[in-house]
Amino acid sequence: MPRRRHFAATLLAVPVALAVTSCSTGQAPTATATGSGSTTATPSTSTAATPTPSTTSVDGGGTESATPERSDATLEKALLELDDLPPGFSIEPQEEGEAGAPVISSKDPDCGPLVKIMNADGAPGSMASASTSFSGGQDGPWIDEYLDAMGSAARVSAFHDKIRTAVKACPKLTMRLPEGRSTMIVRAVRAPDASTDAVAFRVTADGGALDGFEATQVATAIDDVELTMLFFGAFPEEIDEATRGAHAKASELLGAGATTSS
Numbered sequence: 001m002p003r004r005r006h007f008a009a010t011l012l013a014v015p016v017a018l019a020v021t022s023c024s025t026g027q028a029p030t031a032t033a034t035g036s037g038s039t040t041a042t043p044s045t046s047t048a049a050t051p052t053p054s055t056t057s058v059d060g061g062g063t064e065s066a067t068p069e070r071s072d073a074t075l076e077k078a079l080l081e082l083d084d085l086p087p088g089f090s091i092e093p094q095e096e097g098e099a100g101a102p103v104i105s106s107k108d109p110d111c112g113p114l115v116k117i118m119n120a121d122g123a124p125g126s127m128a129s130a131s132t133s134f135s136g137g138q139d140g141p142w143i144d145e146y147l148d149a150m151g152s153a154a155r156v157s158a159f160h161d162k163i164r165t166a167v168k169a170c171p172k173l174t175m176r177l178p179e180g181r182s183t184m185i186v187r188a189v190r191a192p193d194a195s196t197d198a199v200a201f202r203v204t205a206d207g208g209a210l211d212g213f214e215a216t217q218v219a220t221a222i223d224d225v226e227l228t229m230l231f232f233g234a235f236p237e238e239i240d241e242a243t244r245g246a247h248a249k250a251s252e253l254l255g256a257g258a259t260t261s262s
Helices: 009-013 072-077 109-119 153-169 236-254
Strands: 103-105 128-135 142-149 172-177 180-189 199-205 214-222 225-232
Touching: 072 128, 072 142, 072 236, 103 109, 109 153, 109 172, 142 236, 153 180, 153 199, 153 214, 153 225, 172 199, 214 236, 225 236
Parallel strands: none
Antiparallel strands: 103 172, 128 142, 142 225, 172 180, 180 199, 199 214, 214 225
């Protein structure tokens, strides 16, 4: 399975020297660019086929349930494409072997779970994955989308609980870049209402090399598939609209209505 960057290394999809005003204040985000890159895959343009259910299994309550078989290719077909976004966006190309990826760290042991989540190259236990990145121009916004097949809806829900607990336990982190370090303030934020189990948090640089930089991560679910959205330099309404659009498309192609279930 091809792996890709998750939260920390996704900063390579946006300019390294970036100053962004807080999108939670309602002010227009601004950015100064010195370079860009991405390690995400370009989404497929073909039409998704109906996934084939795997062999049924019996849960702890004794009822049978079937989880659709997922593949990287099937997930790619459910990703957003340029036609799904407003005019002005472009796909960030895939680039292998990028150096100088940001690293998230903390001396606070309570931050260990969040550090692990943010440094991971995918959702834990992912059995298939796909991702794409979009740029709205030199001043953004930048949007990353990830789909991870987790094997069951329960595993997705458990991962969301881990995110909530980890964010609550960790008020700040350190982000290290070749250019220097920044303290990142962590806070939970309102998640777009794409699904009832959505969770979101925001990190904002407080001084250092990325002073003023802000990024928002949203995690939501389509049955057994984890949908993660990352936003840089985005207004709240852009976060809401893109997340809803990504969830609606993935739900149509991957959700219970598009699969055979027991």
